[in-house]
Amino acid sequence: MIKVQTENFSLEKETKNLIHKNNNVGAVSSFIGIVRDKAKEKDLISMTLEHYPGMTQTMLKKIEKQAYLRWKLLDSLIIHRYGELFPGDNIVLVITLSKHRKDAINACHFLIDWLKTKGPFWKYEKTKNSGHWVEALESDNLEEKKWDI
């Protein structure tokens, strides 16, 4: 399931909900991305995530589908927040459920790598006296490429 929202999320609530909805769950992998309090060595005031609403849903569904083709998943959830977020705030949650650990772990890793380079989001970091749009990292591109989508 895909949720793109401004509100925060609860890891425990989402995890329990997914476990209860499925039978024979043996492995639950999750990843949370959090706003750090430094941006290029400067104290961060806030990070604003802009996205392309219609496209986000489409692309996230597409990649979730890819994960199901590659691994035996019982269920999965991606929650991505947008809007203005502050240091310590949650940005993104990925949860994957499977019978055996390998599927859940690899699918979770794949999904978050993919979100970094193909999730239609852009980040504006505000520091004390200035602000800038975050540049995509070449290292993120390399991480994503190893999955050979």
Place this chain on the structure above:
Amino acid sequence: MIKVQTENFSLEKETKNLIHKNNNVGAVSSFIGIVRDKAKEKDLISMTLEHYPGMTQTMLKKIEKQAYLRWKLLDSLIIHRYGELFPGDNIVLVITLSKHRKDAINACHFLIDWLKTKGPFWKYEKTKNSGHWVEALESDNLEEKKWDI
């Protein structure tokens, strides 16, 4: 930190606690292993985990240290339960925290792969009319070997 205990754990409580204890956390990876309700196609009544108390602490600390040598981790937690557990019960929790996602994700993956083959635990599965000790899987050995410890 290592905890070997009979009691259940709370993913949210442990995660929040770790995030609050550390500065500049950007990535939190976690893995939960759960007792499945089937054992070799038979309905499972319970799974009893036996361990070697003194050795468990020693070995888990050793491997946690390995993870810190390989990846830039801000913090980590391994909780492994023992005793009689029932379908749906949590068995193990691994949480890793880092600035950047790659470190947390890989360290979490490494720790759970390692626990499978080097954690001094043995599992007894009770089904309706019988019971058996779970055999180690060669596939788990291969998973663990790829980390080249």
Place this chain on the structure above:
Amino acid sequence: MKVLYFSWIKDNIGKNEEDLSLNDNIKTISDLINYLITINENYKKAFSDMSIIRFSKNMNLVNIDEMIDNDDEIAFFPPMTGG
């Protein structure tokens, strides 16, 4: 044609979307960009380094020679940085 701009491309151009009525010789994304940079200096600046521009047609990533027409929704944005 609905054209959307995101991130610093939006900031440079000074708007996040616009409706354009294009003449028939604009057949591809590439043609559209060549037209946009003639509007004013802001557009020219936004599209000055094409290596960091991505584009979509109707919410799918496409190549620069993708055919477009007046019913399409085209978007321009820098490389994505989600997660």
Place this chain on the structure above:
Amino acid sequence: MKVLYFSWIKDNIGKNEEDLSLNDNIKTISDLINYLITINENYKKAFSDMSIIRFSKNMNLVNIDEMIDNDDEIAFFPPMTGG
């Protein structure tokens, strides 16, 4: 010497630990196993397939030719299956 047994090795032997006073010609883990299988059929059965037996000295995994003495804690167990 304190000797511990786990999992089905414990079940076969019928105890989870014992204190043994060993004579001087038992110098390695291998010597200890060769002595144990002479005690009775249960021990013999427990150690019949050495490919699925692991051992530790003072809580560290060791090889079969590891030197041991009376102060050591030795444990026998099948391959581990944690997590």
